[in-house]
Amino acid sequence: MSPGAAKDVAQILEHIPALRRYARLLAGDRAAADDLVQDTLERACAKWSLWRPGTALRAWLMTLMHNIYLNRVRDWRHDDGHAVLEDGPEPSHHPLAHAPEMMDLQRALERLTPPLRSVLLLVSVEEYSYAEAAEILQVPLGTIMSRLHRARETVRSLMEPPGDAQRTHPLHLVKR
Incomplete structure (x- = not known):
């Protein structure tokens, strides 16, 4: 691994706690959150050339995570076995x-x-x-x-x- 690559990995690693916290709150459970963080890190590695050094890496990682999460929600909504939740609270008798x-x-x-x-x-x-x-x-x-x-x-x-x-x-x- 080159010194530049090691530095890039170290930069990403310092943001993992924030990614996990955000993923846990987005996804609702630990397993789904871990999957979301893993997918985010994989996408970051695959798309690393798109990140501009000098810009906020954490914000870029959060953007990746948010987009992955929204894609999952969209896929879930189109799954025949699930209903779409509405904006408001469920009425109660x-x-x-x-x-x-x-x-x-x-x-x-x-x-x-x-x-x-x-x-x-x-x-x-x-x-x-x-x-x-x-x-x-x-x-x-x-x-x-x-x-x-x-x-x-x-x-x-x-x-x-x-x-x-x-x-x-x-x-x-x-x-x-």
Whole structure:
């Protein structure tokens, strides 16, 4: 192995903990997260010539991971045996039927759509700026802000105990 190649490997290795953390939150379970990290590292090796030295390697790796994850979600949606999850919480006939789920952050994250979950995790967990998240996800900055707001509101509503919905203060129309 050449000295340059050893340096490249060392650069990638220092980002594996962040990749694993992001993958675990995206995928929801350890095995799927490990597969996602492995596929990301394989793709990084195969596409190494596309990375521009001097740019953010971690952001590039996260972009690869995000794209691999979205491809899996798209493939899963087209699988005949699976239903597509909608944006909002599942309706319940009993007010306490989903209380354990709503108090569990992991389950709340799982209920987010992949685009909302990705933005929330990149900005809130990985602490990327809005601009960096927009670059990683390859969407406009305004889309990042909108998705982040919707993701936070959705998680907040899923984590809210039943009966606390009345505590929120709706906006009132003010006439001029």
